[in-house]
Amino acid sequence: MTAGFCIRRVGAIVVGLLLVVAGGRAQSLQPEPKPAVWGEYSEAELAMTRYEKDTNAHAVFLYDYGKMNVVFSTQSTILIQVHRRIKFLDDVALADLGILREGGAKFDLSLQRFEAKVVNVVNGEVMVTDLGKESLVREKFTNNVVVYKASFPELKAGSILEYRYQKEIGIGNVLSLPPWVFQHDYPVLFSHWEGKVAGEFELRIIPEGLPLSFQKAVNGNPVGSNNIYDFVLHHIPAFYEEPMVVGIDNYRSKLNILFIKLNNAGTVLKFFGTWPDLASAMGEGLETLLVGSSIKKKTKELIGDQIDKMKIISSLINFVSVHVKWDNEYVPLSSVSPSNGLEGKGLSSGLKNLLLLSMLRAADIKAHPVLIRLRQNGPLNTSYPVPYQLNHLIVAVEQEDGYLFLDATHPYHPPLELPLESMGSAGVLLDLSNKTYQIVGLPQPAKTTFNLSLTGKLSLDSARATGTFSTRIQGVYANTMRRLIAQDSAKSAIQEFVFDGDTTLQFSDYTVEGLEDPAVPLLISGKFSVPVQLEELEGEFYFTPTLLKTHAKNPFTSSVRLLPVTYNFMRLQNYTAILELPEGYSLVAPLRTKTIVMDEDKSMMFKRIGQQQERNIFFTTSLGYNKLVFLPEEYPDLKSFFDYVAQLQAEQFVIRPN
């Protein structure tokens, strides 16, 4: 392969003079946020060694420009222009940004007018390495996907990389255009997105993610026969991934680009501009998948002469969830008939529920498909009707007072309860018969309560506590455990959920009650043995009474937080340990009762009680999660709360011979 580039000397600067001293500390000269002119570099851009708004950033996008041009004609395509200028502030980002990759469907992606420049200052001279289209490598990624690649020469810490290209894609892609992303893994000095779209198209721009203030926001101004879109942002912070966020990518700032319809001389072709339009498209042809003699026959066989509606529902969902294989894929719809599931073939989550829907309808029960977004992907953005927000399908059965929502994806899940992943967000209900569609709220997970009680004896010789345990669990945990226990994973489920994954705790002879009825608590009891952190110091014994490692460490360690902390459901966790001391020993002093609340609303609450009654030590902790979302400004309080919890959990009992 020959590399199509040449190196030119284009000028000279004296870098040393471009450092200014402020407050005794040398500051790197900072470029102004402004549009880049191809091949022209300011002294500040060349000399920049640090981005003052994020001094540890590995690179900064000086200019990030995208333009979409959609012309209306019989040969319409979408032209997307990209122009980017990146300053490398150290070596670290070279691995990430040093190779350009642009992929897409083989049949309708074309990359044109690629050119790039790598700019370095060498001994005060500005050296530019130019690359042309011959540097692009086109690679078959899969049978249907190609990737264009270029690896940039002369790239090093201090370099400026500038490239631009034009991407042409088929007009069919208006239905699935990627958003314009303002926020990258590196800070952006100036981000600019423009759209020039033929007036025949109706377009909607929907901002999403962390709110940012636009320097310019032109949203669909008509100019001639086109509509113009123009959005500019300055100084966009880097997007850093943080733990404990549900649907983290929803927080990355971007513009979603939504084509609503095409109006061609009075003929209107609707895209997915509204939920009804989208629902209509997604529901198209669905009715024909829901019929089949094998489904009717199987339904009749299952329900027999049963006339009780709830019993029929239970019977059908039990059958589909347990006896129809799930292929472990969450897919809302496909063109495959759900009746395949009756022949032993694995079905996706959506198809399993369509089979359930078909069977309910065969049993004359009014039911509808509901397209939803899985809980772990974050809430459905109801202002943004695009198919790829929806990745699962469940069933709504008409009730007198609303709907009963069913999900037959998981075998052995309590049949009339939604699994956690289907709860809490909104869904799009498709009434196929009446061709109506509505956004419906889905049930929120109930507050889960979890009680674990350990009663036993403390042995100083073996440094172990041994005895019996009992657990009482209600809500989401209980249903998840019911499912796992039915799938023959009781042992690992108990270890994980009851004992917080602490494998040093051994348990045996356990019994489980309440497996069948989700309305009652799940009760698990048995025997346990666990090592105790016990030490003899100067004739006395010190030990931590928590027995489990729960809340021993603060889950939040980072000093700053940019994204909210989100919990999946509210819960109350109660742990009680009752330990009988060895004969001849007594407690030096009981632990004091302590209560911590995070704020006036008791968003988080922790209570500890420690006391002695004859030879028994009682130790109880309660931790309540009473709020699901904590904003970044609440992070210091949340961190402090868990700091204090961990501190209390580490307090020790002291016992000594009488």
Place this chain on the structure above:
Amino acid sequence: MYFKFLLRCATGLACALALAPTLVAQKSGGGEYAAVLIPDSLKSGSVAVYRKNNYTYSIADDGTYQLEREFVVTVLEPEGAHFANLEVVYDTYQQISQVGIRTYDSLGVADEKVARGNILDVAYYTSATDFIKGARIKYFKTEYPTYPYTVEIKYTEKVATGFLAKPYFPFPGEKVSLQSSVCKVSYPRGAGFRYKAYGEFAEPTQTQTEDRVELLWTLQGRRPVLYEPFTLAPWPHVRFAIDEFSFEGYRGSQKSWADFGRWIWDITKDRLTLTPNETIRAQSIASQYITVPEKVSALYQAMQTDCRYVYVGYGIGGFQPLEASYVSQNRFGDCKALTNYLQALCLAVGIEAYSCVIHAGDDDFVIDTSFVATQFNHVVLCVPNGGDTLWFENTSKDLPPGYLGSFTENRYGVLCTPNGGKLVRTPVTSADRNQDLLKVRVQLSVNGDAEVETRLQSRGYTYTDYLMQLAQANTQERDKFLADFLGDLPNYTLKDFDASKIKTRQLEGALTLRLATQGLANKAANRLVLKPNVVNRRTYLPEELPQRKTDFHFQHPLTEIDTVQIVLPDEFYLKSAPAPLVIEADFAQYEASFHYQTDTRTLTYVRRLVWKKSVHPAAEWASFRTFYKQVIDADNTKVVLMPAT
């Protein structure tokens, strides 16, 4: 319309792997693979059982070969599911054909055969720095709703590399037992074919015809192989080689390391040419220095500054480096290319230098010097320098010149010279070259909270592998580092962070921190309980292996010296300091001492732990483990602070 949309999605780049195909089941025949037919002895402790794991090699005169693979695996638990996936990497030199996959339920009843179109065929990349890899992967992830289930996978590989590098691995991993495995190797008589078995393999049965020889290994009813940490013995396998081979027209021999190294030299020697300008530049850089180490170091640092690692896999299946001129024009290349480029720079200034092929990383892989065949994954540069040899790791922009680091030091490699290959050892490091000196000063408050000042000064690999990452860390990366480094502190708030003494291309640096921590001492009745070792407690305890079979080694010598001063609050006093402790072993030495100075209310804790590089027989594992246990206990020593009144 929607389904067209789905189709587009299905062809999307991001969807490619997520759409890994799943199974469609339709019953037909079966029974042979019913899970109940697996003997209990093989199921116990296993997450999967290989019912069959067969290899059939057919080798040609020039070493090219065809390998027919067939394996049937019953997955007993989710942890074993990945064994039932198809993951075969191939390229121009290794073509895959006749792929067949079929699943069976727990009764051994067969489902429909997986359609070829459901097997993903995708470009194969392992890193963001892979530019041209030339490799692809055939991938199929088996999903099955219930356990146990069985998957049967067959395919044929046609390999044109001539090296015959692909060994027979009957045990694909831990917690997997083997019901049956057959390995057949057919090769031409007189072809110079060799093999070597590692692990418990009987001698193969041998049959001969007029022109061919066939070897047959048969394994039946084997329990899972237990991985033994720090082992010197490779995972059980049989390795093959053929003395003479041809690879893309380059004839070669691996009868000896001399021959093997000569072949590498032969395919490399024409790639050492620099452009005239680059030669002048090299000479200009070198001319500023007098000694060979200075000159090479200057050239190396210039390369580090100018060039970056990018994998470009052109050239005889990735064995031949890119031309030096390519690197000088592009300023990027992979390990071979960068090494070749530095070698060319050295030659341009009249310094003798050779590439050295090596197996980098992976402490448990030790090349077998008695079996000549490619066992390498990396290249470094060796400058003989009249006996005072210098070594250069060329893929790092951060290592100091002449320092290989833990990635490649202390192991065998083959130097590739015009006179043939030469087995050499890279430098051996020692405990005094790798040091962590930790100084901590704690001002304890009455409620157990504390102000902590700490300074970690590191040297050697512990600096280059660990502390040096802070030289270019952003805030998130810094926080992650601190969460690891300060993991023993219950909760802390950073007050001051000074990494200005941490630089790249150095062998030594220091981090200074000041922080506030809550609950450093735990309350217990009216006392405070404190661990004087506040930030450097060992936690790793090697597992018990009473039946350990293989010898083990300790690869990374290190000296840790910690000095912790804890100033007690006025309200508490230390009744008595713990006794000093010395734990001696032939691979390590641990010392801890405590001294309480009443007038300054200061407890001084000094800890010294020296790990030596060492090799030990399997029988010493228990004492090795005991040492670790004693160190963990000693690191967790507590003192009780009593109330003054």
